[in-house]
Amino acid sequence: xxxxxxxxxxxxxxxxxxxxxxxxxxxxxxxxxxxxxxxxxxxxxxxxxxxxxxxxxxxxxxxxxxxxxxxxxxxxxxxxxxxxxxxxxxxxxxxxxxxxxxxxxxxxxxxxxxxxxxxxxxxx
Ligand SMILES: [Zn+2]
Numbered sequence: 001x002x003x004x005x006x007x008x009x010x011x012x013x014x015x016x017x018x019x020x021x022x023x024x025x026x027x028x029x030x031x032x033x034x035x036x037x038x039x040x041x042x043x044x045x046x047x048x049x050x051x052x053x054x055x056x057x058x059x060x061x062x063x064x065x066x067x068x069x070x071x072x073x074x075x076x077x078x079x080x081x082x083x084x085x086x087x088x089x090x091x092x093x094x095x096x097x098x099x100x101x102x103x104x105x106x107x108x109x110x111x112x113x114x115x116x117x118x119x120x121x122x123x124x
Contacts, residue, residue: 004030007079014078017064025058025075043093046083050090051076 004026011022029050032041045053054076061069080087 002082007082010082011070011075011078015064015070015074016066016068017070021062021064021070022075025054025062025072026079028054028057029076029079042083043096046080047088047090047093051080051087 004023005019007026007029008019008022011017011026012019015022029045030041032044035041036044044050051073055072058072060073061071062075063069077087
């Protein structure tokens with residue numbers, strides 16, 4: 001969707017106050033753009049678990065400049081809905097990862113233990 005400022009301006013329409021009241025929350029959701037420049041950056045925070053994590057970071061509510069308490073979860077839900085049209089789960093994102101052969105260990109752990117144990121026996 002948009003720059004965090006646009007999300008913050010939309011928060012003002014929804015919850016009152018000023019854009020600066022909401023900017024930190026919206027910036028946090030989009031910080032992952034810094035290391036993944038296309039839409040896939042959203043896999044890290046744009047989901048239900050990310051919304052609850054934002055609540056842990058920013059608190060259950062913020063008090064906007066009108067003096068009203070606004071649940072941070074509602075701000076996160078607004079952000080994710082504006083970007084994606086819905087609120088996915090982390091599983092929705094992670095299930096899109098297609099494992100590559102190189103993603104797996106080269107040797108099963110049991111074989112590596114056997115090799116390590118044999119090396120220990122030799123060292124005595
Ligand atoms: Zn976003």
